[in-house]
Amino acid sequence: MKPFVHVPLPTRVIFGRGRIAEAATEARRLGMARPMVVATPHQAASCEELARAVGGTAYPYAVMHTPVDVTEKAVAFVLENGIDGIVSLGGGSSTGLGKAIALRTDFNQLVIPTSYAGSEMTDILGETEGGLKTTRRDARIQPEAVIYDPDLLTTLPDAFAMTSGLNAIAHAVEGLFATDGNPIVSLMAEEGIRALAAALPKGHAGHDDALYGAWLCGSVLGSAAMALHHKLCHVLAGSFNLPHAETHAIVLPHATAYNATSAPEAMGRIARALGVKDAVDGLHSLSKAIGAPVALKNIGMPEDGLDKAADIAVSSPYPNPRPLERAAIRTLLHNAYHGLPADRG
Structure with missing residues (x-):
């Protein structure tokens, strides 16, 4: 260890x-x-x-x-x-x-x-x-x-609850990638993902377990450094005024795929928490199952802003398992904009 x-x-x-x-x-x-x-x-x-x-x-x-x-x-x-x-x-x-x-x-x-x-x-x-x-x-x-x-x-709209839950899961996913992570953070992250993934499809019946999972995922974010996912979401939300939770929900599988080959242990924990064989496919399937948005173009992102977003993202990067490459980030944003499958290259 x-x-x-x-x-x-x-x-x-x-x-x-x-x-x-x-x-x-x-x-x-x-x-x-x-x-x-x-x-x-x-x-x-x-x-x-x-x-x-x-x-x-x-x-x-x-x-x-x-x-x-x-x-x-x-x-x-x-x-x-x-x-x-x-x-x-x-x-x-x-x-x-x-x-x-x-x-x-x-x-x-x-x-x-x-x-x-x-x-x-x-x-x-x-x-x-x-x-x-x-x-x-x-x-x-x-x-x-x-x-x-x-x-x-109880009055939280279902659509917002789903994207808010994926936002929480993103905190835990990045905690598993974090350069300053540790076994305690990893335990909280995996359990937080598991709890939310199981609770979100249940809607109102899953509120208790989902809130428990959100607490764990928030604790992960408070205990470890952020990486590519949060960097991109901060750029997109801050520079283009996109809705916070929806942006996180859309970017999550793409940012995870970007780091897939550089963080195999984290990918294994994410997949186990989701009860699937592949972490990226599992995140995509969960998002689809709960009806979360999958394309940035549908939440107000202008297509002519993708280059600016890529430039800002690589100008002051957060620590990340895979170095931030401008061309690869631009491809990631293109796919997220159009709602295309995540690119693992």
Whole structure:
């Protein structure tokens, strides 16, 4: 066995149906007397209800990809209203804004996810400014506590649940490729993929197991370095404003195929978790079975932006098992754009 270093995540996890009832107690445990409850406009009513429950102030203005100008407005609101903590309710957009505020204020965070995004378990923040999405890691970004309540997923649209679940699986897949991975990360990754792959086709009946899998996959993302998949998705989402979960769902089999010959052990674990012989085929079959989108052209990607995306992706690459080759990345993007089979070359 190779030497490794593993640092357990510091985030406290509360899991179970009905556990949102403990939000006020958890907020007080974190020292919040006047928290700001962050959500998207779509969840404004739930945001107001939770704000009343925790004795805080509702702020339902989070948007996709965490634009810096939106964060700056939120921080100004924080300073003007005596806010002393952040409670984020929702998916990646709400969690992202909460993290961005915490980075600038060092406030404690309580996150209550309503999707399978997984970002609540990481010290990673992706921010968008000037058409570019940049990421950073910082201890101030890591939420102090998370409440996972499957009851909150009952109104999650099936289509979004499927893409959100594939987004979570992507975290685990990359954890198996990670240059700083270790046996603990690999165990969490394989179990997270297994749980989600089994739960997603069940729809609402699979919410508990899917949320459990998303927690594990998010923990993997919080414990290991990102690679090609996340690099491409950050480029596509940040530069072309594509929807986050759908982008991850489409890119996943293509990025996995790109690394297939360079990471055989990871491929074996992915295949085993999916209960198939081939990891790439298994990911493609799962995506097809749950009705996830397969083509970037169908979620708003302009074809004339593929060259720009390839250029950005190779200009500052993340560590990856296979070196990032511009021509091969351009082919990958072409196939993902048109919904073609993944290229393993």
